[in-house]
Amino acid sequence: MRQRVAILGATGSIGSQALDIIAQNPERFEVVALACGRRSDAADAVAAAHPAATLLVGGDSSELERLVLSSAPDLVLVATTGLVALPATIAALDSGAAVAIANKETIVAGGELVMAGARRAAQAAKSTPLERLRPVDSEHSALWQCLNGEDPAGVERLWLTASGGPFRTWEAERISAALPAEALKHPTWSMGAKITIDSASLVNKGLEAIEAQRLYGVPMERVGILVHPESVVHALVTFSDGSTIAQLASADMRGPIGYALGYPQRMERLIPPVDLAARGALTFDAPDLARFPGLAIALAAGRSGVRATSALIAADDVAVSRFLAGECRFGAIPVILEATVAALEGGATPTSVEALLELDAEARAYATALPIPEVLRA
């Protein structure tokens, strides 16, 4: 039987790659609902290609939730940016649909609320939380693949790899003074602007470490990061007996998207396999937290808790927008992150979607109003 699929963020980088995979596998998938942010040629093209699917344009959180519930999907791909799809994600899990989650914000800020939804769904479906809430981020997909069939008690350490971004070999002062055109030149992955800037600052890797902590239930102390410029190994898991398992694949998001859509079956000819002999040496290094302070701030937020991680991800969204708008230099990003997390991390842990969205708005307002130090103005 074909799986009924809803795609939130259908016109974006992840959403459109998912639609390509679905178009190549019409016997396995049927698109029943699509959502995007605004009217555009891309939205028209997506609607024309799927006339039977319900299309929602520019919906708010409740409209996205209603779209998911009314279209009764078996699988929902959450590929929006920001927190707009947080309620829809929890509603999808509670309705019995599996969720393929690309959106980091939902896991980093949504924290326990989303993970509790995944555990409830797993119990109801007599399945596992990872089968119900399927990671799409390449590193978390790689961890999932390394952990398949393993006893969690034997897991010693999770490793995420980072390409190191365009500033991997730059001096600290040059990184701090960088402007958008330099930060947007990602050496290995082709992605949206926000995540490309996050890769240059290594904040993306910090957000991924927080995601790993939540998805796999391990403390931050047991999540390691390796700079691996070739982007062939995406993650590794070290076990209690001293063995380490790694996942290798070409740097192509269709791999992890297809794994999440097709799980537990692997797709046919999804991406070209890695040719290791042609590839040559693979190198690994520890990240330099002094040159990439945003990573250190993100890891500290992960150790601090949900308030800090929610403030971090909201502040980062604002900081990257201010940077891309030409308001400041690259070095202002960690300044905005550090000040916002410090201002908001104390206080009660949010235990509802409303409280999380309130904290998100507060962090955004703080980060937006923060003055940029003279030397970091663009």
Ligand SMILES: NC(=O)c1ccc[n+]([C@@H]2O[C@H](COP(=O)([O-])OP(=O)(O)OC[C@H]3O[C@@H](n4cnc5c(N)ncnc54)[C@H](OP(=O)(O)O)[C@@H]3O)[C@@H](O)[C@H]2O)c1
């Ligand atoms: N790109 C990657 O390779 C990659 C890798 C790992 C993880 N991720 C994560 O995946 C998520 C999506 O990333 P992306 O790069 O695909 O982003 P993107 O290219 O910016 O796409 C975002 C999508 O969300 C849609 N959207 C915005 N507001 C919406 C709303 N209110 N309702 C429904 N849809 C809405 C956009 O529609 P419009 O086009 O109409 O604005 C677009 O389709 C992010 O959280 C990112 O961190 C991405």
